[in-house]
Amino acid sequence: MSKYHNKKVVIDGIEFDSKKEGNYYIKLKAMRKAGLVDAIELQPEFILIPSFKKNGKTYRKTTYKADFKYIDKLSNKIIVVDVKGFKTKEYMLKKKLFEYQYKELEIKEI
Numbered sequence: 001m002s003k004y005h006n007k008k009v010v011i012d013g014i015e016f017d018s019k020k021e022g023n024y025y026i027k028l029k030a031m032r033k034a035g036l037v038d039a040i041e042l043q044p045e046f047i048l049i050p051s052f053k054k055n056g057k058t059y060r061k062t063t064y065k066a067d068f069k070y071i072d073k074l075s076n077k078i079i080v081v082d083v084k085g086f087k088t089k090e091y092m093l094k095k096k097l098f099e100y101q102y103k104e105l106e107i108k109e110i
Helices: 019-033 089-101
Strands: 009-011 014-016 037-042 045-049 052-054 057-059 062-065 068-072 077-082 107-109
Touching: 009 019, 014 019, 019 037, 019 068, 045 089, 062 089, 077 089, 089 107
Parallel strands: 077 107
Antiparallel strands: 009 014, 037 068, 045 062, 052 057, 068 077
């Protein structure tokens, strides 16, 4: 069991962190079959702060990993999805950095 009491679920051989996330994947597959979405990507990663060096120390990059990314064929927009049961302080900070860094994208919270 995870720290947030989510029960992992396997669909199409893919392990999802929660039933809610798995159900959203099923919904996305149905939307793709209906021709509404395209280019579904699982666990897309976005760089929030690139790695850098300062005073001889190397700092690793900071990333945000969403649950899904896809193209909405009606609006032709890229949709980034995060299936949330609980919003941690870390998530809220990463969302803020994401919103600053990727002004053309928006996180859709489910």
